Each structure stands twice: as C-alpha cells, then as structure tokens.
Amino acid sequence: MNTDGRWRKQDSQILFTGGPHNRIRLMVDQAVRPDGAAVAYPHVAAPDSVRVLAVYRGRVAMVTQHHYLHDVEITDLPGGLVDEDEEPADAARRELAEETGLQAAWLYSLGTVVTARAVSTERVHLFLAHGCVPGAASLDAGEAVRTKWRLWQEVDEASIGALQAAMSTALGDAASLAAVHRAGALLRAIGGEVPAVDVDLPRAAWAAYTVAGARDPLADERLSLMWLDLAIGRYAEGAAILSELEASYDGVNGEAAWTRAADRCSALAQPLA
Template identity: 70%
Template structure:
C-alpha cells in the first residue's frame, strides 16, 4: 500500500492518435492504486484549453456553437492551447479568433480539471478587460455565434430569477468555474455588485465607494472591471469609465481615480 495515497504509473500504451495535429491520444496505463492493486487505467491524453471571461461595458462576451459530443452549447470563448504556446497567449488568440475582441489586459483565474478521471486536459481560466473590436477568424469547421450577456444572467443568486432565464445561459463546466472565480475576485476588491434592478443612482453610489476606497493591494484593473460591471451599462457611467481607463496608468493616476470617484458621487446625488 502507498503511504502517501498516490497512484504510481508503471507503463503506458497509446491505442489511438487523432484530433488537431494528432495531439489527442486514447491511452491505457498500467498503474498501482494506493491499495497496492495494479489496474489498467484508460484515459484521453488531451491538450490543455482556455476559457476567457471578457467584460466590456457591463456585459460579458459569450459564444454559441454546436459541439459534436454535446450538441449546441453557450459558453465563454476559448479553445485548445497550441503546442509550445503559453496559456495566456492562447487566451488572447482564441478570444480574437472567435469574437474579434482584442484584450489589452488578462487576469488569471487559475485552472480546472475538465474531466479529472478520464482526461488529462486542464482548462486555464482568464478575465479579460479593455477589449477592442476587430474581425473574427474562426478555425475550419467552426460555426460560432457571438453575443453578449449581462453579468447577472451569468451570476444570478436568485433561483427564481434563474429559472426565468432557462435554459441555463452557460453549458460548459470550465466557463461556469470562470464565472464563479471572477465573482469571488470582484467581491474581494469591491464587495457585492449592484443588484439586477438597481437604478443609476444606486449603482453610482456603489461605484463611488469602490473608486474612492479601492483596495491598495489588489490590481487596480480588477477595480476597473468591478466598476465596468456596475456602471458600464449606463451611458453616464461608460463616459466616466472611458476617461478613467485612459488615464489610470499614467502619471496622474491618483488624480484620475479621484476625478472618477467625484463624478460617481455627483451622479449618486442626483434627484
């Protein structure tokens, strides 16, 4: 028996090779289980993948396409990591190919095992912001439809409201993990986002508190994403955000945050 609870591989045999660039292998390992028994362990040796949660003016980019094994699924943009490619580079590439969006900033949300018992694939998850539109360039065989969802459609805590938007807007487990982890990251820098039904004044007050008291340890861009999801859907908020994004990394970044906080406060005082 293995005292550390690990499985130990003894040998491996590839039964089939195929897929993009022959990078998918149906494999059988002979492995010793933690209890000391040797078993045949079949699995799919597959390349890693990426999913990208791209925020732009209060909304998140989504893609809908037909998948051979699971039918039509709506999920986050993403795809396979090319051989020798860094996951972050793959995230930028896949986002651009499927949606035409070019991201100026990526934040890692970690990785998840997509099918831990049957496949070696890990999905690397990213948050993207500061996206500029451009032409999409889909791979051969892809037929991808791009559209936008509100953050509340993806991260709705109210079960009653969730049932009202059936079928579920996200059908991919890695995409759901990215949504959940992004929510955790944003709550850490700005607390709970304004509710679905909040008006401009309530959202502006919440945005003022984040801009004025932003976390000095967290990445400022996370605060910008929080503000985007809270205020980007309002025309007045989009103007303030555009000016803040243009200046927040410059020499007068502190003044830019102060100006944005003052303008959010002014919006919140309107009657």
C-alpha cells in the first residue's frame, strides 16, 4: 500500500495513434492503486490546448462550429491545440488569429484546467486577450467556424438572473466557462460589476470614470483597460477614448493618458449632473 495516496505506473501500451499529426493516442497503463491493487487504466493521451477570451470594443469574440462527437453546434471561446515545441501563449495568439482574425496586443494568463481528468491527459491553458486589431481569419483545412460577438453580460453568469437568461445559449465548453468565470472574478475586483446592457452612455461613462480615475495601484492596468472596454467600448465615444488610451497607457506618459481618459469619461457623464 502506498502511504502517499499516489498511483504508480508500471507499464504502458499504445493501442491506437491518430488525430492531428498523430498526437492523440489511445493508451492502456498497467498501474498500482494506493491500496496496492494492480489495475489496467485506459485513457486518451492528448496534447494541451488553449482557450482565449478576447475583448474588442465592448464585446467578446466567440466561435460556433459543429462538434462531431456530440453531433451538435457548440459556441465557445476561440482556441485549439498547442503545437509541438510551441508555448501556450503563442498557441493562443495563433488560434485567435486563425479563427477570428484578431491580432492581440497582449495576453493575460488565467491559469490551466483539466477537462476530463479521469479519461484524458489534456490540459487547457486559459488567456485573456485585448488591444486586438481586426483582420481576416485563416481557418485550417476541415474547419467550419463562424465568429460571433457577444456582450459580456451575455456570457458572464455572475448573478442568478444572468444565469437564467443564459441557460438557452450557455457556453457548451467547460474550459471556456472556466475562463469566463475567472475573468469575471478579476474584473469585479478591478471595478465591480460591468454596467448592465440597458445602462445609457452617461451612466456607463460614470462607472468608467471611477475605474480610470481611481485605479488600484496593485492591480494590473491591462485589466483596468479591459474593464473600461466592456463598460464603454461599444459606444463610438467610448471606443475613441480607448483607442487613445491603448496607445499610451503603459508608456512614459501613461499616468497622463489615464488622467485624460478619466476626464473624457467624466465629460460624457455630465448629463447625470
């Protein structure tokens, strides 16, 4: 009996190899359980993959495609397999560009999840992406992917009301859902709840002003920038503020850029006075 609670692999056999570049393998390991019993452990050895939560002008990029195993169309975040000798962040940039055409200025890691821990070795690396430049998608052979744009409130399930509203169109991919939930926790720590969809521009601008003008000195400013995008990015006036801020928020004149953004948000909020 193992006192540390770990399983021990004694041997391994490959039953089948296939998939992209023959990187997916059906395996059977001969293993010893913590209680000392010898067992056969079948599983799928699969490469790591990525999912990318990309925000562009107030909306989240989603992709819809038919999935063979479940015979259903699933809408989830852009992503795909990490190539051999490729860093997960590089795979995230590549997959985002291939599936949606978006070129991300920066990525922010949301950690890793395992999607089928008892039957597959796959790990999924999760990222936020922002500062995106639109471009043309470049799909792999055999892919039939359609890009969709959703408001943050349509994918975030922070409240019971939002969850009930999303039930009919909820994300079908567990890794995508994990990315949304982790991103939501970060964004709420930055500025609280993103303004609701039915909030008018002055109220959204006031919320953006409070975030731009009173940033947490310990927080990553890229998250503040993303929060602002989700709050006011879908408005033309907000997009103009963001374009200027994105160009200089982290440079030598970064503090002045944040001050200008706060002042412009305050001016848009003046009808509330």
